[in-house]
Amino acid sequence: MSTNPRYSVVAPIYNEEGNIQVLYDRISAVMDSTGESWELVCVNDGSRDRSVELITELSVKDPRVKLVNFARNFGHQIAVTAGLHHTSGDAAVIIDADLQDPPELILEMIERWKAGYQVVYAVREERKGEGWFKLLTAKLFYRLIYRITDVSIPLDTGDFRLMDRRVVNALNAMKEHNRFIRGMTSWVGFKQVGVKYVRQERFAGETKYPLKKMVRFAMDAITGFSYFPLQVMVYVSFVMGLLAVLAIPIIALLRVILGYQFLGGQVTNIVLLLLVSSFQLFFLFMMGQYVARIYDETRGRPLYVVANTVGFEQAAQAPAASIAASSSPPGQE
Numbered sequence: 001m002s003t004n005p006r007y008s009v010v011a012p013i014y015n016e017e018g019n020i021q022v023l024y025d026r027i028s029a030v031m032d033s034t035g036e037s038w039e040l041v042c043v044n045d046g047s048r049d050r051s052v053e054l055i056t057e058l059s060v061k062d063p064r065v066k067l068v069n070f071a072r073n074f075g076h077q078i079a080v081t082a083g084l085h086h087t088s089g090d091a092a093v094i095i096d097a098d099l100q101d102p103p104e105l106i107l108e109m110i111e112r113w114k115a116g117y118q119v120v121y122a123v124r125e126e127r128k129g130e131g132w133f134k135l136l137t138a139k140l141f142y143r144l145i146y147r148i149t150d151v152s153i154p155l156d157t158g159d160f161r162l163m164d165r166r167v168v169n170a171l172n173a174m175k176e177h178n179r180f181i182r183g184m185t186s187w188v189g190f191k192q193v194g195v196k197y198v199r200q201e202r203f204a205g206e207t208k209y210p211l212k213k214m215v216r217f218a219m220d221a222i223t224g225f226s227y228f229p230l231q232v233m234v235y236v237s238f239v240m241g242l243l244a245v246l247a248i249p250i251i252a253l254l255r256v257i258l259g260y261q262f263l264g265g266q267v268t269n270i271v272l273l274l275l276v277s278s279f280q281l282f283f284l285f286m287m288g289q290y291v292a293r294i295y296d297e298t299r300g301r302p303l304y305v306v307a308n309t310v311g312f313e314q315a316a317q318a319p320a321a322s323i324a325a326s327s328s329p330p331g332q333e
Contacts, residue, residue, distance in 0.1 A: 005064070006036040007110070008092040010083030012076055013042050016097040017049040024058055024065065026103045027095075034110065040065045042097075043083045046073030059311045066311030074304045077179040080159060082304050084168050086312065093162045094181070100199050101160040108195050109162035118164040118190035121182070124156045126198040153186045154194055161185065177303075 009027055013020070024040065031038040042055045044067060052069055059065040068086050070079070080094055091113055095101050101122060109120040159181050163171075170188040171181070186192075 003037075004088040004090070005039045006090055007031060007034070007038040008087035008089030009038065009040045009106075010080060010087060010092060010094050011040065011042050011097050012045055012079035012083065013047060013051050013055065013097050014045040014073065014076070014079070015047045015049045015051060017047075017051050017054055019097045019099055020051060020054045020058070023097050023099060023103075024062075026099070027106075028062070028064075030103045030106050033107070038064060039087070039089060041068065041083045041086050042066065043068045043079040043086075044070055045076065045079040046070050056310055063311060066309070068309050069307045071305040071307040077181055078304050080181050081171075081179055082306070085172055086309070087168060090165050091162055092165070092168050094159045096158075096160070101158070102197060105160075105195065105197050106162065112193050112195065113162055113164065116191060117193045118167050119161060119185055119192040120163075121154060121157045121161040121185070121192065121194050123154065123194040123196045124158065124199045125196045153183050154192075157182055157194065164190070166190065 009031065011023060011027075016023075020042075027040055031040075042065065044052050044055065052067070055065065055067045059067060066086070068082050070082070074082075083094070084092060091110070093106055093109065095103060095106075105122060109122075112120040161182075163185065167185065167188060167190055171184055174184055174188075
């Protein structure tokens, strides 16, 4: 049985055939320069292009390249989780395959890790190649999460980070369905530090996070690490009740002075009813989000289903399979 590698690099893959070879070339150049052993764990998240074929070819040429092939698309955060389940290095690095996050930064992360930090996360100082809407929504998202969540999640950070084996083991023990990796990493604690970098344009292909997925991702982050939406209902209800109490004598006085037809009688009631109903429906929606997540947890489904793996020793596959079968959470489309 071969010894475990020093470093494990996890790369979730979804229709990235134009990036895979360049990703491998840059990662292998960086990791070889360390003079220590490493592995690249690629998790195919239901790709419909030649991604699986290209990764398999690389694995034949370089046994350090390994593949976890999902039976279908389970979502980015689930793919990252599966990759962490299948790592065996003393430290694990999460990096996207689009090369917006430079593999060369891993060397600085390793230096910080060797200096005693258990988590080294990358902080986006600048984001190139992204439109104003994406930049604005990303900025608002990170600041909203920072203010309302129960854990301190660093601003302007993604999943690009290095984690010590103890941190990886802690994440692997967490069973929730709707996963927000950067929040979970902050929640487990340990000694953490950030390194700044400039995020580049995507090398090839299209973004895998359109607006719909961004909204769903934000909901997972908020409901997974904050009770603020539930708590704010109390305050809004109190304010609305206070306004209603104050409005009664004011409207009565104005009608006495200006006449009974002031504000149109039924029109006023309809407007107030619509206003109150809109708040009620919004609050019911937020409560439904929490209830839906409780339902996800109680179903006990596996987190993901692996169709096959490439490059893993037979002895190492059984623990990975048992983790996948027992860690619940269904993924996200």
